[in-house]
Amino acid sequence: MSRLAPQPGERIDRSKTIRFTFDGKPVTAFEGDTIGSALYAAGQRTFSRSFKYHRRRGLMCVAGQCPNCICSVDGAPGARMCTEPAREGLVVEHVNATPSLEHDVMEITDRAGTKFTPPGFYYKTFIRPRKFWPLYEKILRNAAGLGKLREEQPEREWRTEYRRRHADVLVVGAGLAGLSAAIAAAELGADVVLTDEGPEPGGRLLYEGGHEQARSLTARAREAGVEVLCSAPALGYFDGLVPIWQGDTLHQVRARRHVLATGAIEQPLVFAGNDIPGVMLSGAVLRLASLYGVRPGDRAVIATTGERGVEAALALGAIGVEVLAVADLRRGPAGNDDRLREHGIEILHGWTVVQARGRAAVTGAVLEPLPGCPGHGSMRLELDCDLVVMSGGQAPATALVSQAGGSTGYD
Amino acid sequence: MSFLLTCPNCGAREVTDFGYGGEINPRPKRDPSFRELNAYNYFRTNTAGVQREWWFHRSGCRAWFYAERDTTTNEVLKTELP
Numbered sequence: 001m002s003r004l005a006p007q008p009g010e011r012i013d014r015s016k017t018i019r020f021t022f023d024g025k026p027v028t029a030f031e032g033d034t035i036g037s038a039l040y041a042a043g044q045r046t047f048s049r050s051f052k053y054h055r056r057r058g059l060m061c062v063a064g065q066c067p068n069c070i071c072s073v074d075g076a077p078g079a080r081m082c083t084e085p086a087r088e089g090l091v092v093e094h095v096n097a098t099p100s101l102e103h104d105v106m107e108i109t110d111r112a113g114t115k116f117t118p119p120g121f122y123y124k125t126f127i128r129p130r131k132f133w134p135l136y137e138k139i140l141r142n143a144a145g146l147g148k149l150r151e152e153q154p155e156r157e158w159r160t161e162y163r164r165r166h167a168d169v170l171v172v173g174a175g176l177a178g179l180s181a182a183i184a185a186a187e188l189g190a191d192v193v194l195t196d197e198g199p200e201p202g203g204r205l206l207y208e209g210g211h212e213q214a215r216s217l218t219a220r221a222r223e224a225g226v227e228v229l230c231s232a233p234a235l236g237y238f239d240g241l242v243p244i245w246q247g248d249t250l251h252q253v254r255a256r257r258h259v260l261a262t263g264a265i266e267q268p269l270v271f272a273g274n275d276i277p278g279v280m281l282s283g284a285v286l287r288l289a290s291l292y293g294v295r296p297g298d299r300a301v302i303a304t305t306g307e308r309g310v311e312a313a314l315a316l317g318a319i320g321v322e323v324l325a326v327a328d329l330r331r332g333p334a335g336n337d338d339r340l341r342e343h344g345i346e347i348l349h350g351w352t353v354v355q356a357r358g359r360a361a362v363t364g365a366v367l368e369p370l371p372g373c374p375g376h377g378s379m380r381l382e383l384d385c386d387l388v389v390m391s392g393g394q395a396p397a398t399a400l401v402s403q404a405g406g407s408t409g410y411d
Numbered sequence: 412m413s414f415l416l417t418c419p420n421c422g423a424r425e426v427t428d429f430g431y432g433g434e435i436n437p438r439p440k441r442d443p444s445f446r447e448l449n450a451y452n453y454f455r456t457n458t459a460g461v462q463r464e465w466w467f468h469r470s471g472c473r474a475w476f477y478a479e480r481d482t483t484t485n486e487v488l489k490t491e492l493p
Contacts, residue, residue: 164425
């Protein structure tokens with residue numbers, strides 16, 4: 001188990017343990033864990049296999065935004081381990097790997113010569129000679145797809161409750177902005193519904209040291225009469241009607257005003273091997289450490305384009321992860337350089353990670369200066385690490401506003 | 412399509428609570444000719460704009476009522492009992 005000492009504001013309750021199985025092996029988790037955090041704490045690094053070349057996929061975003069940790073839960077495929085809560089007695093199984101996650105025969109498509117499987121080859125390559133197609137088809141049909149449905153579906157035990165809710169204001173996204181908007185509207189006397197896809201309101205505050213602020217804001221919102229819905233993603237916007245899915249309930253919310261505070265999605269960086277297990281987004285390591293008390297790694301290299309990676313470096317240093325270097329794409333000195341140096345972390349301006357090494361998990365990273373920066377072409381740093389943290393900036397989560405027909409702009 | 416209708420008995424409800432009864436056209440007088448009956452049964456003006464129409468509060472008080480609705484924007488201007 002690679003659990004840290006209890007973290008302030010962590011989501012797990014260490015006094016209550018839960019047992020579930022992953023591919024038949026028992027896994028112990030704490031109340032509040034997700035399947036992904038419990039498995040990561042238990043040492044699992046490969047969570048699924050990629051769709052075509054069956055390359056290993058590890059936890060990357062820990063936010064439900066990427067398909068790296070897709071699995072099957074109690075026979076139902078398509079769950080994401082990083083957001084699916086761990087519950088007693090769950091049967092979790094991997095998808096898209098035969099016979100096992102660690103030994104996948106289809107991995108040969110990634111290893112075999114480049115002539116046989118060039119990047120982007122199509123399974124249609126196998127159509128000739130025509131008379132063998134039925135044979136190919138049988139194999140290829142089995143190779144495709146993520147997960148298997150049960151042959152027999154169990155009797156449908158659950159049913160959907162429909163609930164209609166009329167409100168003055170609907171706020172989607174309960175981060176700092178959404179909470180503040182909901183409180184402001186409610187304190188002016190409006191009837192407000194606040195919804196968030198996460199299990200508790202607070203968004204980034206929860207894992208960036210603002211959990212107390214998040215909880216006091218939530219309490220204030222509840223006091224002001226805001227209806228707070230958690231684990232409740234908004235599904236779309238249809239002529240003013242917003243369906244919100246929460247467990248077995250579909251809230252059909254019609255509000256007179258909508259505030260979409262959906263936040264941002266952290267972007268990865270592009271370098272060779274950026275899909276190897278152990279290459280993670282900065283938000284992912286922060287969530288693992290702060291919410292679930294899981295040590296993301298022992299020796300980390302950080303590649304960033306801005307302050308988020310620097311903050312992650314400081315946070316990792318604070319929990320005892322050895323941060324070998326921070327490669328910052330920004331060329332000049334930035335605000336937190338001194339703080340990094342105080343903690344003995346080396347910051348390399350104008351450098352970036354050009355390659356992550358390793359097969360089953362990250363074993364090292366190669367760093368180089370950018371073109372036009374001192375040392376380009378002559379300097380190169382190879383570091384042994386088991387964690388590469390990347391932060392490629394933030395893209396606003398505009399799916400809902402776009403679907404509603406709105407447009408966005410910077411101000 | 413999704414909007415609110417105000418039932419004269421029950422108040423504002425989702426449109427999915429209601430059944431649409433078509434536009435209001437004047438009933439033919441006593442002993443209509445076949446031509447008049449045909450027009451009453453089958454001809455619609457299909458207005459693009461404000462039209463008067465029948466609605467039925469299917470999952471509520473089950474009353475039939477009139478509504479004035481803009482067919483291009485789905486804005487309901489008025490509802491009343493006949």
